[in-house]
Amino acid sequence: MIYADLHIHIGQSLDGKAVKITASRALTLPNIIKEARDVKGLSLVGIIDAQSPGVRRDFLFLAEKGVLIPLSGGGYAAESLVVIPGTEVELKVGEGNAHFLAYFPTIAQLEAYTRFLKPYVKNLQLSSQKVFLPVEAWLEAVEINGGIWNPAHAFTPHKGIYGSCCRRLAEVLPVCPQALEIGLSADCSMARSISELDEVLLFSNSDAHSLPKIGREYNLLELDDNSFKGLKELFGRQSGRLIANYGFPPQAGKYHRTFCLICEQVVESCPPQLICPKCGSEHVVMGVLDRLLCIADKPLTKSGPDYIYQVQLRQLPGLGPKMYAKLLAVFGTEMAVIHEAPLEQLCEVAGERIAQWIILARNNELPFEAGGGGLFGRIRK
Numbered sequence: 001m002i003y004a005d006l007h008i009h010i011g012q013s014l015d016g017k018a019v020k021i022t023a024s025r026a027l028t029l030p031n032i033i034k035e036a037r038d039v040k041g042l043s044l045v046g047i048i049d050a051q052s053p054g055v056r057r058d059f060l061f062l063a064e065k066g067v068l069i070p071l072s073g074g075g076y077a078a079e080s081l082v083v084i085p086g087t088e089v090e091l092k093v094g095e096g097n098a099h100f101l102a103y104f105p106t107i108a109q110l111e112a113y114t115r116f117l118k119p120y121v122k123n124l125q126l127s128s129q130k131v132f133l134p135v136e137a138w139l140e141a142v143e144i145n146g147g148i149w150n151p152a153h154a155f156t157p158h159k160g161i162y163g164s165c166c167r168r169l170a171e172v173l174p175v176c177p178q179a180l181e182i183g184l185s186a187d188c189s190m191a192r193s194i195s196e197l198d199e200v201l202l203f204s205n206s207d208a209h210s211l212p213k214i215g216r217e218y219n220l221l222e223l224d225d226n227s228f229k230g231l232k233e234l235f236g237r238q239s240g241r242l243i244a245n246y247g248f249p250p251q252a253g254k255y256h257r258t259f260c261l262i263c264e265q266v267v268e269s270c271p272p273q274l275i276c277p278k279c280g281s282e283h284v285v286m287g288v289l290d291r292l293l294c295i296a297d298k299p300l301t302k303s304g305p306d307y308i309y310q311v312q313l314r315q316l317p318g319l320g321p322k323m324y325a326k327l328l329a330v331f332g333t334e335m336a337v338i339h340e341a342p343l344e345q346l347c348e349v350a351g352e353r354i355a356q357w358i359i360l361a362r363n364n365e366l367p368f369e370a371g372g373g374g375l376f377g378r379i380r381k
């Protein structure tokens with residue numbers, strides 16, 4: 001059983017150069033390894049800024065020091081954690097621009113891919129750069145260098161393929177993706193309301209811009225081999241299984257409902273709302289739910305047991321850094337506290353109030369004010 005978060009950014013490479021400008025500077029490769037493995041309890045991560053020369057050097061440096069051991073199936077092991085190098089790019093597809101993720105077996109293959117890309121990208125050091133190539137050419141560059149790919153945060157209005165480019169992938173992509181990342185403001189049942197995704201693996205990843213956000217969404221996988229090869233075989237349905245997604249309740253995501261830029265408010269009336277019902281303005285950031293209801297070809301259903309709702313411990317009311325440290329000291333990892341620790345023991349360690357919040361979160365019973373326009377949903381205290 002493998003807990004996998006396949007979308008983690010790098011704030012800066014070890015040479016001190018910024019990679020993802022909006023991300024925390026503490027988000028370095030060594031810090032990510034420690035946080036993901038020792039605090040969150042993950043066993044597979046995707047570092048999606050490894051096209052950056054600085055980050056590639058960091059991989060090679062850690063491999064030289066023996067912190068990362070190259071695996072025969074691709075990817076690198078840091079004790080119990082497997083790290084897969086990858087990249088996020090922005091491509092023009094259909095009516096807009098969308099983000100895509102690709103993963104590679106080795107730094108050498110990622111480097112060959114990057115060399116090909118260089119004339120079509122302004123600044124390879126930086127994260128999520130626009131690639132001035134048709135999507136077909138990018139897919140080919142990924143494939144000939146042994147990579148696998150999927151659309152990133154597919155439903156968000158900000159650079160999500162369904163959110164801002166198309167109603168159907170078949171209209172804009174030459175092939176159907178094997179996998180798709182659904183993003184924080186949607187869950188599997190929402191994605192399953194589009195028939196063309198029936199056979200597509202749906203992933204939930206954190207898109208972490210800081211260390212504490214690692215693992216805010218992740219996937220429970222069964223892989224033949226915890227390596228790039230195992231992940232590739234899962235993508236291709238040759239072996240392995242995606243058992244469950246652990247993700248935000250969609251209302252908690254920052255683009256769940258339409259947001260009016262004039263009223264500066266999340267729209268609350270019955271979805272879909274494509275203009276502001278209060279002031280009539282079309283200046284809105286479309287909500288993921290509102291957009292989905294417009295493009296779905298099946299009715300929305302309730303999520304099944306393969307989508308497990310979770311919020312991060314630090315989001316719960318009254319749970320400060322001291323209590324967080326105490327819970328981790330007793331139960332080991334954040335995953336163990338959120339999903340496994342029995343109520344009685346939680347009460348003993350954290351007191352009844354906080355224990356109740358944790359249990360509400362575990363049962364997906366937290367009361368939310370929906371998020372929108374870049375503001376996360378809020379727990380109603």
Ligand SMILES: [Zn+2]
Nearest residue numbers: 088099128152
């Ligand atoms: Zn992105």
Ligand SMILES: [Zn+2]
Nearest residue numbers: 260263276279
């Ligand atoms: Zn308005």
